[in-house]
Amino acid sequence: MTQALAFPIPSALGDIDAYIRAANRFPLLSEKEEFELASRFRKDEDVEAARQLVLSHLRLVISIARGYLGYGLPHADLIQEGNIGLMKAVKxxxxxxxxxxxxxxxxxxKAEIHEYVVRNWRMVKLATTKAQRKLFFNLRSMKTDSSTLLPAQVADIAHRLSVRPEEVVEMETRLSGRDLAMEANDDDEDSFAPIAYLADQSSEPTRVLEARAREHLQGDGLQAALATLDPRSRRIIETRWLADDESATLHELAAEYGVSAERIRQIEAKAMQKMRTVLAAA
Structure with missing residues:
Protein backbone atom coordinates (compact mmCIF):
# COMPACT_ATOMS: atom_id res chain seq x y z
CA MET A 1 0.00 0.00 0.00
CA THR A 2 1.26 3.49 -0.88
CA GLN A 3 2.57 5.35 2.15
CA ALA A 4 1.29 8.77 3.15
CA LEU A 5 3.17 11.69 1.65
CA ALA A 6 6.13 12.81 3.69
CA PHE A 7 5.22 16.48 3.86
CA PRO A 8 2.05 17.44 5.76
CA ILE A 9 0.39 20.77 5.00
CA PRO A 10 1.98 23.56 7.12
CA SER A 11 -0.35 25.03 9.70
CA ALA A 12 0.37 28.60 8.56
CA LEU A 13 1.78 29.29 5.10
CA GLY A 14 2.06 33.07 5.47
CA ASP A 15 1.97 34.17 1.81
CA ILE A 16 1.79 32.92 -1.75
CA ASP A 17 5.54 32.34 -1.98
CA ALA A 18 5.45 30.12 1.12
CA TYR A 19 2.54 28.20 -0.38
CA ILE A 20 4.42 27.62 -3.63
CA ARG A 21 7.52 26.43 -1.77
CA ALA A 22 5.39 24.05 0.31
CA ALA A 23 3.54 22.71 -2.76
CA ASN A 24 6.79 22.07 -4.62
CA ARG A 25 8.08 19.94 -1.75
CA PHE A 26 5.36 17.32 -2.21
CA PRO A 27 6.91 14.39 -4.10
CA LEU A 28 5.71 13.36 -7.53
CA LEU A 29 4.00 9.98 -7.67
CA SER A 30 5.23 7.12 -9.80
CA GLU A 31 2.76 5.60 -12.24
CA LYS A 32 2.34 2.59 -9.94
CA GLU A 33 1.70 4.76 -6.85
CA GLU A 34 -0.78 6.91 -8.74
CA PHE A 35 -2.65 3.87 -10.02
CA GLU A 36 -2.88 2.35 -6.54
CA LEU A 37 -4.08 5.58 -4.90
CA ALA A 38 -6.63 6.29 -7.64
CA SER A 39 -7.94 2.72 -7.42
CA ARG A 40 -8.33 2.99 -3.64
CA PHE A 41 -10.28 6.22 -3.97
CA ARG A 42 -12.46 4.99 -6.83
CA LYS A 43 -13.30 1.61 -5.28
CA ASP A 44 -13.25 2.36 -1.54
CA GLU A 45 -13.78 6.16 -1.43
CA ASP A 46 -10.50 6.41 0.47
CA VAL A 47 -10.25 10.14 1.25
CA GLU A 48 -6.59 9.84 2.26
CA ALA A 49 -5.77 8.43 -1.17
CA ALA A 50 -7.56 11.36 -2.82
CA ARG A 51 -5.65 13.78 -0.57
CA GLN A 52 -2.31 12.35 -1.69
CA LEU A 53 -3.32 12.58 -5.35
CA VAL A 54 -4.29 16.24 -4.92
CA LEU A 55 -1.18 17.24 -2.96
CA SER A 56 1.18 15.61 -5.43
CA HIS A 57 -0.32 17.68 -8.26
CA LEU A 58 -0.47 21.11 -6.60
CA ARG A 59 2.61 22.18 -8.55
CA LEU A 60 0.70 21.49 -11.78
CA VAL A 61 -1.99 23.98 -10.72
CA ILE A 62 0.64 26.59 -9.85
CA SER A 63 2.30 26.13 -13.23
CA ILE A 64 -0.96 26.49 -15.16
CA ALA A 65 -2.11 29.46 -13.07
CA ARG A 66 1.06 31.39 -13.99
CA GLY A 67 -0.15 31.48 -17.57
CA TYR A 68 -3.12 33.66 -16.56
CA LEU A 69 -1.25 36.35 -14.60
CA GLY A 70 -1.51 38.73 -17.57
CA TYR A 71 -5.19 39.30 -16.80
CA GLY A 72 -4.29 41.19 -13.62
CA LEU A 73 -6.02 38.84 -11.20
CA PRO A 74 -4.40 37.69 -7.92
CA HIS A 75 -2.12 34.71 -8.36
CA ALA A 76 -3.44 33.15 -5.17
CA ASP A 77 -7.02 33.32 -6.46
CA LEU A 78 -6.05 31.73 -9.77
CA ILE A 79 -4.36 28.90 -7.90
CA GLN A 80 -7.36 28.45 -5.63
CA GLU A 81 -9.72 28.11 -8.59
CA GLY A 82 -7.29 25.73 -10.27
CA ASN A 83 -7.21 23.60 -7.13
CA ILE A 84 -10.98 23.24 -7.38
CA GLY A 85 -10.54 21.93 -10.91
CA LEU A 86 -7.83 19.54 -9.68
CA MET A 87 -10.15 18.12 -7.03
CA LYS A 88 -12.88 17.63 -9.62
CA ALA A 89 -10.39 15.81 -11.84
CA VAL A 90 -9.31 13.50 -9.01
CA LYS A 91 -12.96 12.70 -8.30
CA LYS A 110 -7.95 25.27 -16.99
CA ALA A 111 -11.76 25.13 -17.16
CA GLU A 112 -12.11 26.42 -13.58
CA ILE A 113 -9.53 29.16 -14.11
CA HIS A 114 -11.22 30.21 -17.37
CA GLU A 115 -14.55 30.58 -15.58
CA TYR A 116 -12.94 32.60 -12.80
CA VAL A 117 -11.20 34.96 -15.25
CA VAL A 118 -14.37 35.57 -17.24
CA ARG A 119 -16.43 36.16 -14.07
CA ASN A 120 -13.99 38.55 -12.43
CA TRP A 121 -12.07 40.43 -15.08
CA ARG A 122 -14.08 43.66 -15.20
CA MET A 123 -12.92 44.68 -18.68
CA VAL A 124 -14.55 41.68 -20.33
CA LYS A 125 -18.32 41.60 -20.03
CA LEU A 126 -19.20 40.47 -23.55
CA ALA A 127 -17.36 37.11 -23.42
CA THR A 128 -20.56 35.18 -22.94
CA THR A 129 -20.75 32.85 -25.95
CA LYS A 130 -18.38 29.98 -26.63
CA ALA A 131 -16.89 31.79 -29.64
CA GLN A 132 -16.35 35.00 -27.65
CA ARG A 133 -14.63 33.12 -24.84
CA LYS A 134 -12.38 31.46 -27.39
CA LEU A 135 -11.56 34.93 -28.74
CA PHE A 136 -10.88 36.24 -25.23
CA PHE A 137 -8.38 33.51 -24.36
CA ASN A 138 -6.65 33.35 -27.77
CA LEU A 139 -6.38 36.95 -28.96
CA ARG A 140 -3.26 37.78 -26.92
CA SER A 141 -1.29 34.84 -28.30
CA MET A 142 -2.48 35.42 -31.88
CA LYS A 143 -1.17 38.99 -31.98
CA THR A 144 2.40 39.11 -33.29
CA ASP A 145 3.29 42.28 -31.38
CA SER A 146 1.81 44.96 -29.11
CA SER A 147 0.68 47.24 -31.96
CA THR A 148 -2.94 47.66 -32.99
CA LEU A 149 -4.23 45.01 -35.36
CA LEU A 150 -4.43 45.91 -39.04
CA PRO A 151 -7.71 45.33 -40.91
CA ALA A 152 -6.29 42.26 -42.66
CA GLN A 153 -5.18 40.80 -39.31
CA VAL A 154 -8.60 41.49 -37.80
CA ALA A 155 -10.29 39.70 -40.70
CA ASP A 156 -7.94 36.71 -40.42
CA ILE A 157 -8.47 36.30 -36.66
CA ALA A 158 -12.23 36.70 -37.03
CA HIS A 159 -12.29 33.95 -39.66
CA ARG A 160 -10.09 31.57 -37.65
CA LEU A 161 -12.15 32.00 -34.46
CA SER A 162 -15.59 32.21 -36.13
CA VAL A 163 -16.50 35.65 -34.78
CA ARG A 164 -17.35 38.99 -36.39
CA PRO A 165 -14.46 41.44 -37.13
CA GLU A 166 -16.22 43.98 -34.93
CA GLU A 167 -15.92 41.58 -31.98
CA VAL A 168 -12.17 41.21 -32.56
CA VAL A 169 -11.71 45.00 -32.55
CA GLU A 170 -13.87 45.36 -29.42
CA MET A 171 -12.01 42.64 -27.57
CA GLU A 172 -8.62 44.05 -28.54
CA THR A 173 -9.66 47.43 -27.16
CA ARG A 174 -10.76 45.91 -23.88
CA LEU A 175 -7.63 43.80 -23.52
CA SER A 176 -5.28 46.70 -24.25
CA GLY A 177 -7.00 48.78 -21.57
CA ARG A 178 -5.93 46.42 -18.80
CA ASP A 179 -2.13 46.52 -19.02
CA LEU A 180 -0.26 45.30 -15.95
CA ALA A 181 3.15 46.56 -14.90
CA MET A 182 5.88 43.94 -15.01
CA GLU A 183 7.39 45.23 -11.76
CA ALA A 184 5.84 46.60 -8.60
CA ASN A 185 5.85 50.39 -8.21
CA ASP A 186 7.26 50.28 -4.68
CA ASP A 187 9.63 48.28 -2.51
CA ASP A 188 6.90 46.64 -0.49
CA GLU A 189 7.93 42.99 -0.32
CA ASP A 190 4.26 42.01 -0.06
CA SER A 191 3.50 43.54 -3.47
CA PHE A 192 3.02 41.04 -6.27
CA ALA A 193 3.86 41.57 -9.92
CA PRO A 194 4.44 39.18 -12.83
CA ILE A 195 8.21 39.70 -12.71
CA ALA A 196 8.26 37.81 -9.40
CA TYR A 197 6.90 34.67 -11.01
CA LEU A 198 8.62 34.59 -14.39
CA ALA A 199 10.80 31.52 -14.76
CA ASP A 200 12.07 29.08 -17.34
CA GLN A 201 9.38 26.42 -17.33
CA SER A 202 10.89 24.18 -19.99
CA SER A 203 12.22 21.79 -17.34
CA GLU A 204 9.10 21.84 -15.17
CA PRO A 205 8.28 18.13 -14.61
CA THR A 206 4.61 18.63 -15.32
CA ARG A 207 5.39 20.51 -18.54
CA VAL A 208 7.69 17.70 -19.66
CA LEU A 209 4.99 15.11 -18.96
CA GLU A 210 2.36 17.23 -20.67
CA ALA A 211 4.49 17.71 -23.78
CA ARG A 212 5.34 14.02 -23.94
CA ALA A 213 1.70 12.96 -23.64
CA ARG A 214 0.55 15.58 -26.17
CA GLU A 215 3.24 14.59 -28.67
CA HIS A 216 2.18 10.95 -28.47
CA LEU A 217 -1.54 11.66 -28.73
CA GLN A 218 -1.14 14.04 -31.66
CA GLY A 219 1.39 11.89 -33.48
CA ASP A 220 1.73 8.14 -33.54
CA GLY A 221 -1.10 7.52 -31.09
CA LEU A 222 -3.64 9.48 -33.13
CA GLN A 223 -2.62 7.90 -36.41
CA ALA A 224 -2.80 4.42 -34.89
CA ALA A 225 -6.28 5.14 -33.55
CA LEU A 226 -7.48 6.50 -36.91
CA ALA A 227 -6.10 3.42 -38.68
CA THR A 228 -8.52 1.20 -36.74
CA LEU A 229 -11.57 2.96 -38.23
CA ASP A 230 -13.40 2.10 -41.40
CA PRO A 231 -13.13 4.68 -44.24
CA ARG A 232 -16.50 6.33 -43.50
CA SER A 233 -15.86 6.65 -39.76
CA ARG A 234 -12.36 7.98 -40.38
CA ARG A 235 -13.60 10.64 -42.79
CA ILE A 236 -16.27 11.74 -40.31
CA ILE A 237 -13.70 12.12 -37.52
CA GLU A 238 -11.18 13.88 -39.74
CA THR A 239 -13.66 16.38 -41.19
CA ARG A 240 -15.42 16.99 -37.87
CA TRP A 241 -12.40 17.24 -35.54
CA LEU A 242 -9.12 17.33 -37.47
CA ALA A 243 -9.84 19.73 -40.31
CA ASP A 244 -7.35 22.59 -40.74
CA ASP A 245 -10.08 25.00 -41.78
CA GLU A 246 -13.81 24.95 -41.05
CA SER A 247 -15.15 21.67 -39.67
CA ALA A 248 -17.95 19.81 -41.43
CA THR A 249 -21.39 19.75 -39.81
CA LEU A 250 -23.47 16.68 -39.10
CA HIS A 251 -25.97 17.76 -41.74
CA GLU A 252 -23.28 18.21 -44.41
CA LEU A 253 -21.94 14.72 -43.80
CA ALA A 254 -25.49 13.32 -43.67
CA ALA A 255 -26.14 14.72 -47.14
CA GLU A 256 -22.83 13.30 -48.41
CA TYR A 257 -23.59 9.75 -47.23
CA GLY A 258 -27.34 9.83 -47.75
CA VAL A 259 -28.23 9.16 -44.11
CA SER A 260 -29.68 11.20 -41.25
CA ALA A 261 -27.68 13.60 -39.10
CA GLU A 262 -28.49 11.41 -36.11
CA ARG A 263 -26.90 8.44 -37.86
CA ILE A 264 -23.75 10.46 -38.49
CA ARG A 265 -23.69 11.43 -34.81
CA GLN A 266 -23.97 7.77 -33.80
CA ILE A 267 -21.12 6.77 -36.12
CA GLU A 268 -19.02 9.62 -34.77
CA ALA A 269 -19.67 8.63 -31.15
CA LYS A 270 -18.80 4.98 -31.82
CA ALA A 271 -15.62 5.96 -33.66
CA MET A 272 -14.55 8.31 -30.84
CA GLN A 273 -15.08 5.57 -28.27
CA LYS A 274 -13.02 3.13 -30.35
CA MET A 275 -10.21 5.69 -30.65
CA ARG A 276 -10.25 6.37 -26.90
CA THR A 277 -9.85 2.65 -26.25
CA VAL A 278 -6.89 2.42 -28.63
CA LEU A 279 -5.23 5.53 -27.15
CA ALA A 280 -5.73 4.30 -23.59
CA ALA A 281 -4.05 1.01 -24.44
CA ALA A 282 -1.12 2.64 -26.24
Missing part, protein backbone atom coordinates in the same frame (compact mmCIF):
# COMPACT_ATOMS: atom_id res chain seq x y z
CA UNK A 92 -13.58 11.72 -11.93
CA UNK A 93 -10.21 10.11 -12.71
CA UNK A 94 -10.32 6.47 -13.83
CA UNK A 95 -6.86 4.83 -13.60
CA UNK A 96 -8.05 1.88 -15.68
CA UNK A 97 -8.05 4.03 -18.82
CA UNK A 98 -4.25 4.11 -18.88
CA UNK A 99 -3.96 7.91 -18.85
CA UNK A 100 -1.88 9.69 -16.21
CA UNK A 101 -3.68 12.10 -13.89
CA UNK A 102 -1.42 14.98 -14.97
CA UNK A 103 -2.87 14.81 -18.50
CA UNK A 104 -6.46 14.27 -17.37
CA UNK A 105 -6.41 17.07 -14.78
CA UNK A 106 -5.20 19.86 -17.08
CA UNK A 107 -8.62 20.22 -18.72
CA UNK A 108 -10.43 20.57 -15.39
CA UNK A 109 -7.87 22.99 -13.94
Missing amino acids: RFDPERGVRLVSFAMHWI
Whole structure:
Protein backbone atom coordinates (compact mmCIF):
# COMPACT_ATOMS: atom_id res chain seq x y z
CA MET A 1 0.00 0.00 0.00
CA THR A 2 1.26 3.49 -0.88
CA GLN A 3 2.57 5.35 2.15
CA ALA A 4 1.29 8.77 3.15
CA LEU A 5 3.17 11.69 1.65
CA ALA A 6 6.13 12.81 3.69
CA PHE A 7 5.22 16.48 3.86
CA PRO A 8 2.05 17.44 5.76
CA ILE A 9 0.39 20.77 5.00
CA PRO A 10 1.98 23.56 7.12
CA SER A 11 -0.35 25.03 9.70
CA ALA A 12 0.37 28.60 8.56
CA LEU A 13 1.78 29.29 5.10
CA GLY A 14 2.06 33.07 5.47
CA ASP A 15 1.97 34.17 1.81
CA ILE A 16 1.79 32.92 -1.75
CA ASP A 17 5.54 32.34 -1.98
CA ALA A 18 5.45 30.12 1.12
CA TYR A 19 2.54 28.20 -0.38
CA ILE A 20 4.42 27.62 -3.63
CA ARG A 21 7.52 26.43 -1.77
CA ALA A 22 5.39 24.05 0.31
CA ALA A 23 3.54 22.71 -2.76
CA ASN A 24 6.79 22.07 -4.62
CA ARG A 25 8.08 19.94 -1.75
CA PHE A 26 5.36 17.32 -2.21
CA PRO A 27 6.91 14.39 -4.10
CA LEU A 28 5.71 13.36 -7.53
CA LEU A 29 4.00 9.98 -7.67
CA SER A 30 5.23 7.12 -9.80
CA GLU A 31 2.76 5.60 -12.24
CA LYS A 32 2.34 2.59 -9.94
CA GLU A 33 1.70 4.76 -6.85
CA GLU A 34 -0.78 6.91 -8.74
CA PHE A 35 -2.65 3.87 -10.02
CA GLU A 36 -2.88 2.35 -6.54
CA LEU A 37 -4.08 5.58 -4.90
CA ALA A 38 -6.63 6.29 -7.64
CA SER A 39 -7.94 2.72 -7.42
CA ARG A 40 -8.33 2.99 -3.64
CA PHE A 41 -10.28 6.22 -3.97
CA ARG A 42 -12.46 4.99 -6.83
CA LYS A 43 -13.30 1.61 -5.28
CA ASP A 44 -13.25 2.36 -1.54
CA GLU A 45 -13.78 6.16 -1.43
CA ASP A 46 -10.50 6.41 0.47
CA VAL A 47 -10.25 10.14 1.25
CA GLU A 48 -6.59 9.84 2.26
CA ALA A 49 -5.77 8.43 -1.17
CA ALA A 50 -7.56 11.36 -2.82
CA ARG A 51 -5.65 13.78 -0.57
CA GLN A 52 -2.31 12.35 -1.69
CA LEU A 53 -3.32 12.58 -5.35
CA VAL A 54 -4.29 16.24 -4.92
CA LEU A 55 -1.18 17.24 -2.96
CA SER A 56 1.18 15.61 -5.43
CA HIS A 57 -0.32 17.68 -8.26
CA LEU A 58 -0.47 21.11 -6.60
CA ARG A 59 2.61 22.18 -8.55
CA LEU A 60 0.70 21.49 -11.78
CA VAL A 61 -1.99 23.98 -10.72
CA ILE A 62 0.64 26.59 -9.85
CA SER A 63 2.30 26.13 -13.23
CA ILE A 64 -0.96 26.49 -15.16
CA ALA A 65 -2.11 29.46 -13.07
CA ARG A 66 1.06 31.39 -13.99
CA GLY A 67 -0.15 31.48 -17.57
CA TYR A 68 -3.12 33.66 -16.56
CA LEU A 69 -1.25 36.35 -14.60
CA GLY A 70 -1.51 38.73 -17.57
CA TYR A 71 -5.19 39.30 -16.80
CA GLY A 72 -4.29 41.19 -13.62
CA LEU A 73 -6.02 38.84 -11.20
CA PRO A 74 -4.40 37.69 -7.92
CA HIS A 75 -2.12 34.71 -8.36
CA ALA A 76 -3.44 33.15 -5.17
CA ASP A 77 -7.02 33.32 -6.46
CA LEU A 78 -6.05 31.73 -9.77
CA ILE A 79 -4.36 28.90 -7.90
CA GLN A 80 -7.36 28.45 -5.63
CA GLU A 81 -9.72 28.11 -8.59
CA GLY A 82 -7.29 25.73 -10.27
CA ASN A 83 -7.21 23.60 -7.13
CA ILE A 84 -10.98 23.24 -7.38
CA GLY A 85 -10.54 21.93 -10.91
CA LEU A 86 -7.83 19.54 -9.68
CA MET A 87 -10.15 18.12 -7.03
CA LYS A 88 -12.88 17.63 -9.62
CA ALA A 89 -10.39 15.81 -11.84
CA VAL A 90 -9.31 13.50 -9.01
CA LYS A 91 -12.96 12.70 -8.30
CA ARG A 92 -13.58 11.72 -11.93
CA PHE A 93 -10.21 10.11 -12.71
CA ASP A 94 -10.32 6.47 -13.83
CA PRO A 95 -6.86 4.83 -13.60
CA GLU A 96 -8.05 1.88 -15.68
CA ARG A 97 -8.05 4.03 -18.82
CA GLY A 98 -4.25 4.11 -18.88
CA VAL A 99 -3.96 7.91 -18.85
CA ARG A 100 -1.88 9.69 -16.21
CA LEU A 101 -3.68 12.10 -13.89
CA VAL A 102 -1.42 14.98 -14.97
CA SER A 103 -2.87 14.81 -18.50
CA PHE A 104 -6.46 14.27 -17.37
CA ALA A 105 -6.41 17.07 -14.78
CA MET A 106 -5.20 19.86 -17.08
CA HIS A 107 -8.62 20.22 -18.72
CA TRP A 108 -10.43 20.57 -15.39
CA ILE A 109 -7.87 22.99 -13.94
CA LYS A 110 -7.95 25.27 -16.99
CA ALA A 111 -11.76 25.13 -17.16
CA GLU A 112 -12.11 26.42 -13.58
CA ILE A 113 -9.53 29.16 -14.11
CA HIS A 114 -11.22 30.21 -17.37
CA GLU A 115 -14.55 30.58 -15.58
CA TYR A 116 -12.94 32.60 -12.80
CA VAL A 117 -11.20 34.96 -15.25
CA VAL A 118 -14.37 35.57 -17.24
CA ARG A 119 -16.43 36.16 -14.07
CA ASN A 120 -13.99 38.55 -12.43
CA TRP A 121 -12.07 40.43 -15.08
CA ARG A 122 -14.08 43.66 -15.20
CA MET A 123 -12.92 44.68 -18.68
CA VAL A 124 -14.55 41.68 -20.33
CA LYS A 125 -18.32 41.60 -20.03
CA LEU A 126 -19.20 40.47 -23.55
CA ALA A 127 -17.36 37.11 -23.42
CA THR A 128 -20.56 35.18 -22.94
CA THR A 129 -20.75 32.85 -25.95
CA LYS A 130 -18.38 29.98 -26.63
CA ALA A 131 -16.89 31.79 -29.64
CA GLN A 132 -16.35 35.00 -27.65
CA ARG A 133 -14.63 33.12 -24.84
CA LYS A 134 -12.38 31.46 -27.39
CA LEU A 135 -11.56 34.93 -28.74
CA PHE A 136 -10.88 36.24 -25.23
CA PHE A 137 -8.38 33.51 -24.36
CA ASN A 138 -6.65 33.35 -27.77
CA LEU A 139 -6.38 36.95 -28.96
CA ARG A 140 -3.26 37.78 -26.92
CA SER A 141 -1.29 34.84 -28.30
CA MET A 142 -2.48 35.42 -31.88
CA LYS A 143 -1.17 38.99 -31.98
CA THR A 144 2.40 39.11 -33.29
CA ASP A 145 3.29 42.28 -31.38
CA SER A 146 1.81 44.96 -29.11
CA SER A 147 0.68 47.24 -31.96
CA THR A 148 -2.94 47.66 -32.99
CA LEU A 149 -4.23 45.01 -35.36
CA LEU A 150 -4.43 45.91 -39.04
CA PRO A 151 -7.71 45.33 -40.91
CA ALA A 152 -6.29 42.26 -42.66
CA GLN A 153 -5.18 40.80 -39.31
CA VAL A 154 -8.60 41.49 -37.80
CA ALA A 155 -10.29 39.70 -40.70
CA ASP A 156 -7.94 36.71 -40.42
CA ILE A 157 -8.47 36.30 -36.66
CA ALA A 158 -12.23 36.70 -37.03
CA HIS A 159 -12.29 33.95 -39.66
CA ARG A 160 -10.09 31.57 -37.65
CA LEU A 161 -12.15 32.00 -34.46
CA SER A 162 -15.59 32.21 -36.13
CA VAL A 163 -16.50 35.65 -34.78
CA ARG A 164 -17.35 38.99 -36.39
CA PRO A 165 -14.46 41.44 -37.13
CA GLU A 166 -16.22 43.98 -34.93
CA GLU A 167 -15.92 41.58 -31.98
CA VAL A 168 -12.17 41.21 -32.56
CA VAL A 169 -11.71 45.00 -32.55
CA GLU A 170 -13.87 45.36 -29.42
CA MET A 171 -12.01 42.64 -27.57
CA GLU A 172 -8.62 44.05 -28.54
CA THR A 173 -9.66 47.43 -27.16
CA ARG A 174 -10.76 45.91 -23.88
CA LEU A 175 -7.63 43.80 -23.52
CA SER A 176 -5.28 46.70 -24.25
CA GLY A 177 -7.00 48.78 -21.57
CA ARG A 178 -5.93 46.42 -18.80
CA ASP A 179 -2.13 46.52 -19.02
CA LEU A 180 -0.26 45.30 -15.95
CA ALA A 181 3.15 46.56 -14.90
CA MET A 182 5.88 43.94 -15.01
CA GLU A 183 7.39 45.23 -11.76
CA ALA A 184 5.84 46.60 -8.60
CA ASN A 185 5.85 50.39 -8.21
CA ASP A 186 7.26 50.28 -4.68
CA ASP A 187 9.63 48.28 -2.51
CA ASP A 188 6.90 46.64 -0.49
CA GLU A 189 7.93 42.99 -0.32
CA ASP A 190 4.26 42.01 -0.06
CA SER A 191 3.50 43.54 -3.47
CA PHE A 192 3.02 41.04 -6.27
CA ALA A 193 3.86 41.57 -9.92
CA PRO A 194 4.44 39.18 -12.83
CA ILE A 195 8.21 39.70 -12.71
CA ALA A 196 8.26 37.81 -9.40
CA TYR A 197 6.90 34.67 -11.01
CA LEU A 198 8.62 34.59 -14.39
CA ALA A 199 10.80 31.52 -14.76
CA ASP A 200 12.07 29.08 -17.34
CA GLN A 201 9.38 26.42 -17.33
CA SER A 202 10.89 24.18 -19.99
CA SER A 203 12.22 21.79 -17.34
CA GLU A 204 9.10 21.84 -15.17
CA PRO A 205 8.28 18.13 -14.61
CA THR A 206 4.61 18.63 -15.32
CA ARG A 207 5.39 20.51 -18.54
CA VAL A 208 7.69 17.70 -19.66
CA LEU A 209 4.99 15.11 -18.96
CA GLU A 210 2.36 17.23 -20.67
CA ALA A 211 4.49 17.71 -23.78
CA ARG A 212 5.34 14.02 -23.94
CA ALA A 213 1.70 12.96 -23.64
CA ARG A 214 0.55 15.58 -26.17
CA GLU A 215 3.24 14.59 -28.67
CA HIS A 216 2.18 10.95 -28.47
CA LEU A 217 -1.54 11.66 -28.73
CA GLN A 218 -1.14 14.04 -31.66
CA GLY A 219 1.39 11.89 -33.48
CA ASP A 220 1.73 8.14 -33.54
CA GLY A 221 -1.10 7.52 -31.09
CA LEU A 222 -3.64 9.48 -33.13
CA GLN A 223 -2.62 7.90 -36.41
CA ALA A 224 -2.80 4.42 -34.89
CA ALA A 225 -6.28 5.14 -33.55
CA LEU A 226 -7.48 6.50 -36.91
CA ALA A 227 -6.10 3.42 -38.68
CA THR A 228 -8.52 1.20 -36.74
CA LEU A 229 -11.57 2.96 -38.23
CA ASP A 230 -13.40 2.10 -41.40
CA PRO A 231 -13.13 4.68 -44.24
CA ARG A 232 -16.50 6.33 -43.50
CA SER A 233 -15.86 6.65 -39.76
CA ARG A 234 -12.36 7.98 -40.38
CA ARG A 235 -13.60 10.64 -42.79
CA ILE A 236 -16.27 11.74 -40.31
CA ILE A 237 -13.70 12.12 -37.52
CA GLU A 238 -11.18 13.88 -39.74
CA THR A 239 -13.66 16.38 -41.19
CA ARG A 240 -15.42 16.99 -37.87
CA TRP A 241 -12.40 17.24 -35.54
CA LEU A 242 -9.12 17.33 -37.47
CA ALA A 243 -9.84 19.73 -40.31
CA ASP A 244 -7.35 22.59 -40.74
CA ASP A 245 -10.08 25.00 -41.78
CA GLU A 246 -13.81 24.95 -41.05
CA SER A 247 -15.15 21.67 -39.67
CA ALA A 248 -17.95 19.81 -41.43
CA THR A 249 -21.39 19.75 -39.81
CA LEU A 250 -23.47 16.68 -39.10
CA HIS A 251 -25.97 17.76 -41.74
CA GLU A 252 -23.28 18.21 -44.41
CA LEU A 253 -21.94 14.72 -43.80
CA ALA A 254 -25.49 13.32 -43.67
CA ALA A 255 -26.14 14.72 -47.14
CA GLU A 256 -22.83 13.30 -48.41
CA TYR A 257 -23.59 9.75 -47.23
CA GLY A 258 -27.34 9.83 -47.75
CA VAL A 259 -28.23 9.16 -44.11
CA SER A 260 -29.68 11.20 -41.25
CA ALA A 261 -27.68 13.60 -39.10
CA GLU A 262 -28.49 11.41 -36.11
CA ARG A 263 -26.90 8.44 -37.86
CA ILE A 264 -23.75 10.46 -38.49
CA ARG A 265 -23.69 11.43 -34.81
CA GLN A 266 -23.97 7.77 -33.80
CA ILE A 267 -21.12 6.77 -36.12
CA GLU A 268 -19.02 9.62 -34.77
CA ALA A 269 -19.67 8.63 -31.15
CA LYS A 270 -18.80 4.98 -31.82
CA ALA A 271 -15.62 5.96 -33.66
CA MET A 272 -14.55 8.31 -30.84
CA GLN A 273 -15.08 5.57 -28.27
CA LYS A 274 -13.02 3.13 -30.35
CA MET A 275 -10.21 5.69 -30.65
CA ARG A 276 -10.25 6.37 -26.90
CA THR A 277 -9.85 2.65 -26.25
CA VAL A 278 -6.89 2.42 -28.63
CA LEU A 279 -5.23 5.53 -27.15
CA ALA A 280 -5.73 4.30 -23.59
CA ALA A 281 -4.05 1.01 -24.44
CA ALA A 282 -1.12 2.64 -26.24
